[in-house]
Amino acid sequence: xxxxxxxNIKNRIFENKKLMLIVSLGVIGIILISFSEFKTKATKPVxxxxxxxxxxxNTDYAKNLEERLTVLISSIENAGQVEVMITLKSTDxxxxxxxxxxxxDDRSNNYSSNYVIIDNKSEKEGIKLKVLEPEIRGVAVVCTxxxxxxxxxxxxxxxxxxxxxxxxxxxxxxxx
Numbered sequence: 001x002x003x004x005x006x007x008n009i010k011n012r013i014f015e016n017k018k019l020m021l022i023v024s025l026g027v028i029g030i031i032l033i034s035f036s037e038f039k040t041k042a043t044k045p046v047x048x049x050x051x052x053x054x055x056x057x058n059t060d061y062a063k064n065l066e067e068r069l070t071v072l073i074s075s076i077e078n079a080g081q082v083e084v085m086i087t088l089k090s091t092d093x094x095x096x097x098x099x100x101x102x103x104x105d106d107r108s109n110n111y112s113s114n115y116v117i118i119d120n121k122s123e124k125e126g127i128k129l130k131v132l133e134p135e136i137r138g139v140a141v142v143c144t145x146x147x148x149x150x151x152x153x154x155x156x157x158x159x160x161x162x163x164x165x166x167x168x169x170x171x172x173x174x175x176x
Contacts, residue, residue, distance in 0.1 A: 079144070
């Protein structure tokens, strides 16, 4: 029964030239569409994610601080060999220029603000006033002098002063 049905359809297609042309064009169109999708997927450019870029910037920021603190702490008497690790609580934050309009009259107060935008040749961008550094979550210091309470106190004071964080966010331990 099913075989007869398909044979009947096949005979009608081959007998009617217009129908055969339409079916052929449809099959060719489907093949071209599927081929173009494979081709575009293979040649799509890789776009970097903005979050990945910020992560790299923040990682570089932390590594730079770690290197500078390692040098500084190594110069403290009896600290010995030093390793430093810094963890960040947040990412850096950009502050952009804002145009604020305040209208006061007897009946109401109207406030509106808009970012100040510069139109460059290729794109529009806001005016960046400053970039706020990432917030530091904590600092771990491991050193050979970490068993000496006086050295631990000096390292804790130095790190909290340099980074502007509380001493409760600084941990100092002895290196094995």
